[in-house]
């Protein structure tokens with residue numbers, strides 16, 4: 001059993017490839033991803049956190065170098081984790097717009113991809129109180145809805161698993177997600 005793994009989850013599911021969390025801003029990719037990694041006893045990596053640790057706050061990167069430069073840093077941070085013949089079975093949470101990069105889309109074939117989806121009511125308070133997302137600087141709720149609508153088909157196409165995160169707390173969602181991951185892994189094994 002891997003160090004730190006919770007006994008119940010350990011018996012049920014051991015990841016053999018990366019698990020990547022995608023979805024719109026503020027749905028919980030970072031907190032759910034971190035908790036999932038803790039329960040499974042694997043490393044947690046967050047592409048936004050990696051960029052901030054190396055290059056400073058995201059709004060400052062957008063201001064100083066523009067969104068295109070941020071997207072390049074983001075694609076590189078993700079490739080560092082996924083671009084190997086056999087990437088490690090980590091949990092990787094992406095920023096909301098990371099899936100728009102075609103290289104990232106290709107690398108996601110090496111992972112089990114989880115689309116966290118939510119209605120606007122679930123995220124309303126979160127995006128109104130948090131000012132660290134430059135793309136939501138003006139009219140955050142309407143902008144969130146527009147981006148979630150445009151990106152929704154991309155998330156859905158890339159996902160192996162879709163989880164509605166509205167109206168549930170993080171431990172409940174992680175427990176449900178482990179059930180779905182286990183079922184997905186059984187399906188993949190029987191297809192081999």
Ligand SMILES: Nc1ncnc2c1ncn2[C@@H]1O[C@H](COP(=O)(O)OP(=O)(O)OP(=O)(O)O)[C@@H](O)[C@H]1O
Nearest residue numbers: 024025026027028029030031095096126168169170
């Ligand atoms: N199921 C939940 N119940 C209550 N609060 C939640 C839940 N999921 C996330 N949150 C809270 O919502 C906020 C946003 O969550 P988080 O940062 O994980 O979102 P994200 O999808 O990673 O967003 P981003 O796209 O900006 O990276 C945090 O304050 C987090 O604690």
Ligand SMILES: O=C(O)C1=C[C@@H](O)[C@@H](O)[C@H](O)C1
Nearest residue numbers: 025048058095096097133134
């Ligand atoms: O949805 C987006 O495009 C973004 C989401 C955040 O996680 C950050 O990656 C950044 O603010 C851009």
Ligand SMILES: [Mg+2]
Nearest residue numbers: 029030048094
């Ligand atoms: Mg996040």
